Amino acid sequence: MYYIGIYYSANNSAKRVEDYSRTRKHAFAYYYSDKSLEKREKVSGIKLIWYKYFKKRYKKLTFYCSECGYKYTGFVKSKKDRTECPRCEKD
Numbered sequence: 001m002y003y004i005g006i007y008y009s010a011n012n013s014a015k016r017v018e019d020y021s022r023t024r025k026h027a028f029a030y031y032y033s034d035k036s037l038e039k040r041e042k043v044s045g046i047k048l049i050w051y052k053y054f055k056k057r058y059k060k061l062t063f064y065c066s067e068c069g070y071k072y073t074g075f076v077k078s079k080k081d082r083t084e085c086p087r088c089e090k091d
Contacts, residue, residue: 001031001038002058002075006051032060032075 008025027048031039043051058075065072065085074083 001033002060003051003055004030004032004060005057006030006043006048032058034075 006027006029008027027043029041029043029051030037031041056077058077059079060073060075061079062071062073063082063085064070065088068085068087070085070087072083072086076083
């Protein structure tokens with residue numbers, strides 16, 4: 001599983017009762033597998049700092065293989081990294 005990042009969510013009841021700034025916001029950490037969203041975990045305040053500043057995040061980027069012409073997505077730590085083409089690996 002690849003850790004993507006921290007995202008915030010808020011109550012939907014705020015639209016009916018109070019303005020948005022008074023609602024309780026929650027932080028969630030998102031993890032992806034190779035194909036889809038695998039896990040969404042609620043994060044406490046102390047863990048939020050650790051996740052946001054110290055844990056390594058992966059980026060989901062689209063790559064183009066120059067050998068076979070296949071367009072694919074992969075998870076990398078930095079934009080300079082590349083992943084192997086899934087079609088060329090099988091051959």
